[in-house]
Amino acid sequence: MSALSLLALFAVVFAALGLVGALVVGGAARVLRSLAPAERAGSPAVHAAAVLAPPLVAFVGCIALAFPAPFSAACHCAAHGLHHPHLCLRHPDFAQPLAAPAALLVATWLALTAPRVIRVLREAVTAARLARAIRKLPASHIAGVPIRTADCGAPSAFTVGALLPVIVIDRGLLGTLNEEARQAIAHHEAGHAARRDTLTLLALRLAAALFPMPGARQLIDAWRDAAERACDAHAASQLGDPGAVAAALVAVERERWASGALDVVPPVLALGAPAGAALEQRVHALLDAGEGEDKTPPRLGNDTVAVGAGALAAALLAAVWPGDLVHHAVETLLGWLVH
Structure with missing residues (x-):
């Protein structure tokens, strides 16, 4: 006792x-x-x-x-x-x-x-089941990046799975992109997988659940934005052309507008390429990086x-x-x- x-x-x-x-x-x-x-x-x-x-x-x-x-x-x-x-x-x-x-x-x-x-843990279980189901789909490769294609219900590309992340790209979206844009999106998602961003997102959500914090959602959104930019930079370093990554983001957003799927939310505890409201800032960040002298590839370590x-x-x-x-x-x- x-x-x-x-x-x-x-x-x-x-x-x-x-x-x-x-x-x-x-x-x-x-x-x-x-x-x-x-x-x-x-x-x-x-x-x-x-x-x-x-x-x-x-x-x-x-x-x-x-x-x-x-x-x-x-x-x-x-x-x-x-x-x-x-x-x-x-x-x-x-x-x-x-x-x-x-x-x-x-x-x-x-x-x-x-x-x-409990709510976060349920979301983690849902995300794990989704990742398991996606992992069973036939794998293909774009620029050496293993991906799965599926009918996602909206033009999207995302990475899901905390421990074993898997990349999925909507089949309809893939058919509308040119080869350079496909490679840009694949490398962007590969950045999320290498950084284990889905694991970090789960850790952040659990921390905020255990210790309620004023503005926790805004802080997590700020991390999301920074992680997306890091993956944009990774894709730009792989392609050697930040402008191509910016063009790919615009192409994905254009397809989202054309399909009327702007209100479709991504799967829980998943991260992906669609830029949404942050499109302008991410495009400017890529173009500004393209004009700079520092071409050092970003580090892809896990934040947690x-x-x-x-x-x-x-x-x-x-x-x-x-x-x-x-x-x-x-x-x-x-x-x-x-x-």
Whole structure:
């Protein structure tokens, strides 16, 4: 029972740090948007970090609490006395008095966030089933990129599947595009697959469900826009012609207008080439890049992995320094709250 009490306390700390982090990040994002309401741009990893910050900050904080002064032989509890509760892995019995309030707080947090999390998980299951069905279709290749063609009900091309992404292009759309446009769309979708953007989208949605954040949808949309531009840049580097990619985006949008399918939404947790309202900005970004001198191909690393690696490094630092300081401050605050 003492171990469960300690686990409940750490869950409370995790939830509290995450919720506070969500409020801070969401509030800061709103202020920045009001001060500089410019078009979305920048690194996709930066936008992903904003949404993933709450759970990652909570993770780093819990690591600092769980391992105070890990390289010291002295007992942390003995050094600070018993004038406040202790969150100590060596002495889980000290957490016993706080078991009931901690369990109640964790249950409340989970009850409030469970519907949102369940909705995202259902969408993930739907996307996985769709990816599985598409993967069974015969594969063909465009410029070396494996794709599937299907009747999607609208002129579209998208990548779906969090762990094993698969690319599908609408059969009708493929028949209207010239060879250069086909290659541009295929390379764009290959960028999504290489970056595992569908996995990052799932991680962002789950983070926002667990820790409700002001403006979370806008932050995720900003990441989407940045990811689409990164894949546009990848396609341009593969073709060696940003103008050809811009022309392909315009061709896809023209087909969407002609078919009257502008209101057709893409499958859940999928990313694709259609530009929609961001068409003008993406075309300008491609043409501006074509006029620049920097022809370095964009990196196709996964944003969630990149942000997670940074959080892991921060957690290791927090466990070494100033882990004891953070640990003791939280314990002291708990003491004030329960006495």
